[in-house]
Amino acid sequence: MHGTLAGHLAAHPAPGLPEGATPAQAAALPPGTSVLAQPRTMPAPTAPRSRGQGQGVWWEHDGPLALVYAGGPDGHRGDLVVPVRLPQGAGQWPHLLHTLSDPETFHKVDLVRHQDPAEPGGWVYEAHLMVLAPAYVPASTAGRRAQAPTGRRGGVDGNVSNLAVVSVPDEPVIAGAASPGAAVVSSKVATASDERDRIARRERKRRRRQRALERSRRASNTAQYELGKRQRKRQRRRQAAGLSPRQVTVPGGPRIARADGTPRRSHRHDTLSSTYRRLRARDAAAAQRITQSRRTRARRTAGQIVAVHGPNLVIEDCDIRGWFRLWGRACARFTPGMLITALDHECANTGGRLLRAATRTTALSQHCPCGHRVPKTLRVRTHHCPTQDGGCGLTGDRDLVSAALAAFTHLHDSDDPSTARVDYQTSRRVLCAAGPGLPGALTEMM
Numbered sequence: 001m002h003g004t005l006a007g008h009l010a011a012h013p014a015p016g017l018p019e020g021a022t023p024a025q026a027a028a029l030p031p032g033t034s035v036l037a038q039p040r041t042m043p044a045p046t047a048p049r050s051r052g053q054g055q056g057v058w059w060e061h062d063g064p065l066a067l068v069y070a071g072g073p074d075g076h077r078g079d080l081v082v083p084v085r086l087p088q089g090a091g092q093w094p095h096l097l098h099t100l101s102d103p104e105t106f107h108k109v110d111l112v113r114h115q116d117p118a119e120p121g122g123w124v125y126e127a128h129l130m131v132l133a134p135a136y137v138p139a140s141t142a143g144r145r146a147q148a149p150t151g152r153r154g155g156v157d158g159n160v161s162n163l164a165v166v167s168v169p170d171e172p173v174i175a176g177a178a179s180p181g182a183a184v185v186s187s188k189v190a191t192a193s194d195e196r197d198r199i200a201r202r203e204r205k206r207r208r209r210q211r212a213l214e215r216s217r218r219a220s221n222t223a224q225y226e227l228g229k230r231q232r233k234r235q236r237r238r239q240a241a242g243l244s245p246r247q248v249t250v251p252g253g254p255r256i257a258r259a260d261g262t263p264r265r266s267h268r269h270d271t272l273s274s275t276y277r278r279l280r281a282r283d284a285a286a287a288q289r290i291t292q293s294r295r296t297r298a299r300r301t302a303g304q305i306v307a308v309h310g311p312n313l314v315i316e317d318c319d320i321r322g323w324f325r326l327w328g329r330a331c332a333r334f335t336p337g338m339l340i341t342a343l344d345h346e347c348a349n350t351g352g353r354l355l356r357a358a359t360r361t362t363a364l365s366q367h368c369p370c371g372h373r374v375p376k377t378l379r380v381r382t383h384h385c386p387t388q389d390g391g392c393g394l395t396g397d398r399d400l401v402s403a404a405l406a407a408f409t410h411l412h413d414s415d416d417p418s419t420a421r422v423d424y425q426t427s428r429r430v431l432c433a434a435g436p437g438l439p440g441a442l443t444e445m446m
């Protein structure tokens with residue numbers, strides 16, 4: 001890759017940019033100021049001017065950025081020169097400055113193409129740049145992480161459709177406090193109703209596309225499918241009436257298969273129409289967009305959680321794959337696994353850790369903070385500690401009580417979930433003394 005960020009900026013400055021601004025000066029402009037104004041189709045970069053005699057070499061090029069593929073020692077067709085169009089838009093310039101300002105940084109460029117039915121030709125070509133440098137952290141994220149509370153310990157309870165987080169101040173602060181329950185903070189994360197509607201709409205669209213794909217595949221490979229029940233009945237009726245058999249364009253029955261259920265002809269040998277290919281590309285692009293938006297949402301939520309509860313959290317060590325078997329659709333909507341992974345990263349990047357506690361040694365959902373065992377099935381959503389058996393009488397949301405207990409869970413060895421034990425002595429003093437309800441403030445997050 002040749003050229004410099006300064007040369008690129010000098011060639012394509014935004015209209016309002018001060019004359020002769022350097023990349024660093026452009027990064028210091030107030031947020032919202034446009035830095036680059038690049039045409040939709042970038043002009044081909046001109047070969048570098050020579051400093052001395054004859055043609056110049058690309059190593060001397062300090063204009064707009066260009067990818068140059070040399071023809072090699074016996075290349076007769078010369079170099080392949082591809083202009084670079086940098087990402088432009090809100091918040092992009094500081095990121096570009098981080099990755100491209102230092103030409104000495106070791107970097108690697110991968111030319112990647114991916115299907116995009118909206119683009120002419122159906123493909124988008126991108127140059128992915130990787131630099132050997134610390135990862136870029138936007139100023140807003142760095143600021144949020146610096147402000148995250150450090151003197152707290154939190155517990156997380158993951159669930160198919162929501163996440164409960166409860167945090168308490170560190171031990172010495174609790175010991176000295178007159179009413180330790182007041183410092184408890186709890187949050188519940190669930191999918192917002194408008195988000196839920198949007199997901200349902202997207203799922204309906206996806207199912208429609210899947211049905212159209214299936215119809216198209218059947219229509220192009222009629223010999224591989226049996227007739228449907230109604231189609232068969234109709235053919236029989238026509239035969240009985242002495243009419244000629246009707247041509248069926250889309251057979252509705254199952255795929256013709258061998259006795260063990262494997263299709264007689266593999267799906268990959270099917271004839272696929274151009275409509276099918278186009279629709280499949282559109283479906284893949286839509287699926288990629290959905291994954292991207294889910295990942296963004298998971299990161300944002302993880303950021304919010306750590307900003308309130310701090311980066312030292314404990315979660316029950318559970319296998320989410322089992323949830324998917326039982327509650328696949330609900331899981332796919334809320335994506336608890338993605339949220340927990342994002343939380344793991346956010347905790348680590350904020351200087352803490354998300355610890356995992358074994359279910360067997362803690363049984364968080366089956367205990368009360370007073371130490372009493374309160375068995376409940378998954379259906380029971382409210383925790384109620386009975387007073388007649390010497391319990392404390394605490395009543396609260398099942399997930400929040402479980403998360404609160406996780407906040408009092410300590411691990412002997414942070415890498416071994418089975419060494420987790422709940423400190424019931426402290427949890428009883430903080431959570432059960434204030435009254436029948438769970439103490440502290442509750443916030444809802446989306």
Ligand SMILES: [Zn+2]
Binds near residue numbers: 372
């Ligand atoms: Zn109790």
